Amino acid sequence: xxxxxxxxxxxxxxxxxxxxKKAMDTLQSGQIMEWLTTDKGSMxxxxxWIKQTNHELLEAKEGNGVFTFIVKKG
Amino acid sequence: MSQKEKTTIVLFSGxxxxxxxxFIIANGAAAYDHEVTxxxxxxxxNTLRKDSPVPVKKGFLENMFGKRMPRGANKLGLSRMNMAGxxxxxxxxxxxxxxALSLPQLxxxxxxxxxxxxxxxxxxxxxxxxxxxxxxxxxxxxxAAYLGDAAEAKVNLFI
Numbered sequence: 001x002x003x004x005x006x007x008x009x010x011x012x013x014x015x016x017x018x019x020x021k022k023a024m025d026t027l028q029s030g031q032i033m034e035w036l037t038t039d040k041g042s043m044x045x046x047x048x049w050i051k052q053t054n055h056e057l058l059e060a061k062e063g064n065g066v067f068t069f070i071v072k073k074g
Numbered sequence: 075m076s077q078k079e080k081t082t083i084v085l086f087s088g089x090x091x092x093x094x095x096x097f098i099i100a101n102g103a104a105a106y107d108h109e110v111t112x113x114x115x116x117x118x119x120n121t122l123r124k125d126s127p128v129p130v131k132k133g134f135l136e137n138m139f140g141k142r143m144p145r146g147a148n149k150l151g152l153s154r155m156n157m158a159g160x161x162x163x164x165x166x167x168x169x170x171x172x173x174a175l176s177l178p179q180l181x182x183x184x185x186x187x188x189x190x191x192x193x194x195x196x197x198x199x200x201x202x203x204x205x206x207x208x209x210x211x212x213x214x215x216x217x218a219a220y221l222g223d224a225a226e227a228k229v230n231l232f233i
Contacts, residue, residue, distance in 0.1 A: 012174035014102040018183065021105035052106055 002070070003031040009038045009066060016042060017049055024055070027073045032058070035069045042067045080227035081108040082220065087233055088117030088143070090150035090162050090177065096233045097180035103229065104187035111227075112184075113220040115194035118233075119201065120144045121181070122193055122208045136202025143201065146209075147177040185211055192219065 006023045008016035016037045023033055035046065043060065046069050050057050054074035061068050081103035085096045096112060103110045114122055123146040132140060144150050152161040169176060175183065185191065191212040198204070198214075205214065224230050 010173050012169075012172050014098050014105065015175065017105045018101055018187070021107065049106060 001032060002034045003027055004033050006033060006035045009036050011037070011039070013039060013041065013045075017045060020046070020049070021053075024053075024071075024073055029073050031073050033071045033073065035071065037067050037069075038065055039067070042069075079106070079108045080223060081106075081110045081229040081231075082224045082227045083110075083112045083231045083233060084220070085112055085114050085118035085121065085233050086116050087153070088120040088150055089153035090165065091152050091154075092233050093118070093121045093147065093150055094177050094180065096231070097177065097184055099231065100184050100189050101180060101187060104184065104189050108229070109223075110184075110187075110189040111192060111220070111223045112189060113192045113194060113215075113223075115197045116201075117143070119193055119197060119203055119208070120150065121147050121177075122191065122212060123203070124207060124209055125149075128204070128207045130204045130206055132202050139201045140203070140207075147181055150177070181209075190223075194220075 004023050004027060006019050008019045016039050020035050027033060039045070047057065050071055056072040056074060057069065058072055059070040083096050083100055085093060087093070100110050100112055120143050125146045125148060127145070150162065151159065152165065155161045166176060192215050193208055193212055195214050195216055
């Protein structure tokens with residue numbers, strides 16, 4: 001179901017979003033990326049990025065300090 | 075394909091903290107798929123200097139600037155709490171601890187992401203900086219080129 005997993009845990013700004021962008025560039029429209037991060041700003045950060053870049057957020061959750069986002073490429 | 079959004083930043087300052095902020099925003103904007111330009115003018119140009127001296131013939135005033143200005147991204151001081159050069163060492167240590175990229179790494183990442191780094195040729199002349207003294211892969215232009223980019227950009231920052 002998930003086409004690519006991006007593990008950005010432990011990385012500081014701006015690396016998580018840069019890694020997300022690089023991974024997205026390798027996907028076709030409609031494919032799914034799972035993105036993991038420990039950055040506390042990521043809930044707002046990632047949603048803003050998804051909106052601006054016209055992707056679709058399918059799921060966002062947090063557990064044990066790890067944020068997990070499932071995104072469909074627009 | 076639709077036209078890309080643009081972000082432009084003027085980096086006027088040669089302070090380490092401000093240069094780091096500029097490059098974090100530039101890299102973030104590139105991840106937003108923006109076309110990003112950083113225009114380096116005055117002390118901001120020091121960010122682009124190579125680490126080691128490059129032999130070039132200079133006049134007295136040019137030499138005075140060249141010798142007293144920080145030579146490259148690793149030599150910049152902090153705008154506050156510089157503490158005679160200990161501040162930057164502390165910041166670099168703390169950044170490493172938090173897994174943040176150093177300024178040289180941020181510059182490399184920016185170039186890899188296609189961020190356009192533009193050195194202001196007029197201030198290069200004023201400060202006596204030559205192309206050979208600045209890092210590779212950058213552009214050279216003046217205010218008109220910057221304004222051309224900035225006029226089309228939604229995000230314009232002066233740092």
